[in-house]
Amino acid sequence: MLKDDIKEIMIDEEKIKEIVSDLGRRISEDYAGKEILMVVVLKGSVIFAADLMRYIDVPVKLDFLQASSYGSGTKSSGIINIKRDLENDVMGRHVLIIEDIVDSGNTLAALKRMMSERQAASVKICSFLSKPSRREQDIEIEYIGMDIPDEFVVGYGMDFNEAYRQLPYVGVLKPQVYASV
Numbered sequence: 001m002l003k004d005d006i007k008e009i010m011i012d013e014e015k016i017k018e019i020v021s022d023l024g025r026r027i028s029e030d031y032a033g034k035e036i037l038m039v040v041v042l043k044g045s046v047i048f049a050a051d052l053m054r055y056i057d058v059p060v061k062l063d064f065l066q067a068s069s070y071g072s073g074t075k076s077s078g079i080i081n082i083k084r085d086l087e088n089d090v091m092g093r094h095v096l097i098i099e100d101i102v103d104s105g106n107t108l109a110a111l112k113r114m115m116s117e118r119q120a121a122s123v124k125i126c127s128f129l130s131k132p133s134r135r136e137q138d139i140e141i142e143y144i145g146m147d148i149p150d151e152f153v154v155g156y157g158m159d160f161n162e163a164y165r166q167l168p169y170v171g172v173l174k175p176q177v178y179a180s181v
Contacts, residue, residue: 002164006171010153011146013168019145020048023126024055026143027096035059037093039086041111042066044100044165047157048128052098063088067107080110090120100158101129102144105137112139129153129170152178
C-alpha cells in the first residue's frame with residue numbers, strides 16, 4: 001500500500017490549502033490589472049496549479065510544458081530535457097511558471113531563460129515547495145509556498161517513478177523505497 005511507504009506526513013491537507021490560498025492572494029495583488037499566462041511544469045505541478053488557479057482573481061490563461069532532469073532517480077542530473085513545449089507564444093505576455101518543488105534550480109533557470117529569450121513581458125516563478133539546501137542555481141523564486149528540508153517528498157502531485165502523485169498530502173518517502181534506484 002502506498003501509505004506504508006511514507007515515513008511521515010510533512011504537510012497535511014489543511015496546511016496545503018492555507019499555503020495555496022496565500023499564494024493565490026499574493027499573485028492576484030501583484031498582477032492586478034494584468035493577464036497571467038500560467039506555464040505549468042508537468043507532471044508534478046498539475047494538482048497545485050489547478051488548486052492555485054481557484055485562488056487567483058485576475059485573468060489567467062493556461063499552458064503546459066514538460067521538462068525533466070530526474071528520470072527515475074531522486075537527484076537532478078543537471079541535464080534539462082524539454083519533453084513537451086508550449087502551445088502559446090509568450091511574446092509580450094506575463095508568464096508565471098508554476099512548479100511543484102524547486103530542488104537544484106537547474107530546470108527553472110533554463111525555463112526562465114527560455115521565456116525571456118522568447119520575449120515574455122515578464123517571467124516569474126511560483127513553486128509550492130523549495131529545498132534551498134539543494135540549490136545549484138542562484139534563481140529568484142518570487143512565490144514560494146514553503147521551504148522544506150532535504151527530504152524526498154511525494155504526494156500532492158509529486159512522485160517517485162510516477163507513483164504517489166494522488167496522495168492528498170505531502171509525505172516523506174521512506175529511504176528504502178528509493179534506495180535501490
